[in-house]
Amino acid sequence: MSIGHALLALLEAGPRHGYDLKRAYDTHLGADRPLHYGQVYSTLSRLLRNGLVEAVGRESGDGPDRKRYAITDAGITDVEAWLAAPEKPEVYLQNVLYAKVVLALLSGRDAQRVLDAQRAEHLKHMRELTKRKSDGDLVDQLICDHALFHLEADLRWLELTTARIDQLAEQVRTTTEGET
Amino acid sequence: MSTHTTDSLDAEPLLQATELFKAFGLTEALDRASLSVTAGETVAVMGPSGSGKSTLLHCAAGIMKPDAGSVRYDGRELTTLSDGERSELRRTEFGFVFQFGQLVPELTCLENIALPLRLGGMRRKPAEAEAEHWLATFDVTDAAHKRPGDVSGGQTQRVAVARALVTTPRVIFADEPTGALDSLNGELVMRLLTQAARDSGAAIVLVTHEARVAAYADREVIVRDGRTKTGVLA
Numbered sequence: 396m397s398i399g400h401a402l403l404a405l406l407e408a409g410p411r412h413g414y415d416l417k418r419a420y421d422t423h424l425g426a427d428r429p430l431h432y433g434q435v436y437s438t439l440s441r442l443l444r445n446g447l448v449e450a451v452g453r454e455s456g457d458g459p460d461r462k463r464y465a466i467t468d469a470g471i472t473d474v475e476a477w478l479a480a481p482e483k484p485e486v487y488l489q490n491v492l493y494a495k496v497v498l499a500l501l502s503g504r505d506a507q508r509v510l511d512a513q514r515a516e517h518l519k520h521m522r523e524l525t526k527r528k529s530d531g532d533l534v535d536q537l538i539c540d541h542a543l544f545h546l547e548a549d550l551r552w553l554e555l556t557t558a559r560i561d562q563l564a565e566q567v568r569t570t571t572e573g574e575t
Numbered sequence: 576m577s578t579h580t581t582d583s584l585d586a587e588p589l590l591q592a593t594e595l596f597k598a599f600g601l602t603e604a605l606d607r608a609s610l611s612v613t614a615g616e617t618v619a620v621m622g623p624s625g626s627g628k629s630t631l632l633h634c635a636a637g638i639m640k641p642d643a644g645s646v647r648y649d650g651r652e653l654t655t656l657s658d659g660e661r662s663e664l665r666r667t668e669f670g671f672v673f674q675f676g677q678l679v680p681e682l683t684c685l686e687n688i689a690l691p692l693r694l695g696g697m698r699r700k701p702a703e704a705e706a707e708h709w710l711a712t713f714d715v716t717d718a719a720h721k722r723p724g725d726v727s728g729g730q731t732q733r734v735a736v737a738r739a740l741v742t743t744p745r746v747i748f749a750d751e752p753t754g755a756l757d758s759l760n761g762e763l764v765m766r767l768l769t770q771a772a773r774d775s776g777a778a779i780v781l782v783t784h785e786a787r788v789a790a791y792a793d794r795e796v797i798v799r800d801g802r803t804k805t806g807v808l809a
């Protein structure tokens with residue numbers, strides 16, 4: 396998640412103090428991970444340096460929390476480009492899991508246990524999300540559903556790999572023989 | 576999170592199926608499958624298609640007799656009961672929700688929900704009053720006087736859940752209850768089913784191959800090639 400772009404987009408509604416920005420971010424996006432003030436101010440000073448925001452109506456005293464920040468035209472262009480560009484699909488987890496399965500097979504361990512442990516962990520997290528969704532408002536529901544569908548996709552992969560584990564073991568074995 | 580992970584070993588199980596075997600000809604549908612359910616808990620039975628989930632549910636619910644193994648429910652051994660005793664037990668203690676086809680097509684939705692009560696000897700008026708209460712709870716009052724074939728899939732399934740709950744069963748057996756529904760209606764049915772079961776203290780045996788549906792359960796049991804393993808790590 397690009398915090399810089401998020402702050403820029405939040406500034407489009409009008410100039411704000413760093414403190415208000417943090418609050419807005421936490422309210423809308425930070426359910427799991429609220430921002431630290433340090434992150435807010437370091438991000439804002441980077442945006443300032445790059446001309447994407449400017450300080451307006453400086454009030455008495457200094458220190459970063461006295462400034463109000465406004466988005467610049469360059470900032471708006473940047474937000475637009477960010478929103479329009481699709482995200483690279485996340486395939487990281489599968490890579491780690493795939494590596495673990497192969498390494499378990501290579502080292503003569505029970506690869507099915509790797510898959511079983513991961514499935515149990517995924518389901519446990521899915522139960523927590525489902526509970527949170529049932530107690531929450533529409534925003535909670537949408538956030539949780541997004542996570543739930545992703546976890547479900549991982550689980551399908553785990554299931555499919557389970558069904559093919561003997562085949563994979565055989566392939567890993569013949570490849571290893573080819574190495575020596 | 577509540578206290579610690581519910582440990583099914585702590586409480587005496589209400590329903591316990593132990594080392595079940597069941598073959599259909601050469602197909603070994605169950606090959607040492609076990610399942611235990613404590614009062615009020617929801618257990619998801621998961622696994623790929625053809626792994627034996629439905630067979631396990633049918634045996635645990637006394638619909639089908641396993642070739643070997645034991646099914647104990649509340650102090651009674653189901654496998655040695657007569658057919659009549661087992662169907663009486665199913666009618667009074669259990670509720671059933673299937674993927675589809677469980678409602679009587681000739682009856683209205685209201686009559687379908689009232690039916691289990693009528694079969695238990697309740698008179699029509701009080702049975703239908705009870706059914707109306709469930710229709711309202713599940714927000715399907717406008718289906719009351721329509722037949723199952725004339726309402727949407729989501730409504731049909733809510734009526735089916737109401738019918739399963741109307742006798743306040745202690746165990747609800749649900750076999751792919753959302754299998755024929757889209758995501759949104761599936762969510763709704765799962766919410767209503769789990770909420771109503773929680774309110775009445777009923778346990779649920781929830782057969783599903785969908786992880787998002789299984790996530791409504793307290794824990795899961797995995798079936799693979801007719802064998803079970805529990806999914807919860809310590």
Ligand SMILES: Nc1ncnc2c1ncn2[C@@H]1O[C@H](COP(=O)(O)OP(=O)(O)O)[C@@H](O)[C@H]1O
Pocket residue numbers: 599602603604622623624625626627628629630631
């Ligand atoms: N009545 C039956 N007659 C013959 N084979 C059956 C019957 N019921 C189930 N089977 C077989 O037993 C296996 C397990 O089936 P089932 O319990 O329905 O699996 P699941 O519900 O997990 O899809 C499958 O191979 C299925 O074809």
Ligand SMILES: [Mg+2]
Pocket residue numbers: 628629630750
């Ligand atoms: Mg089935």
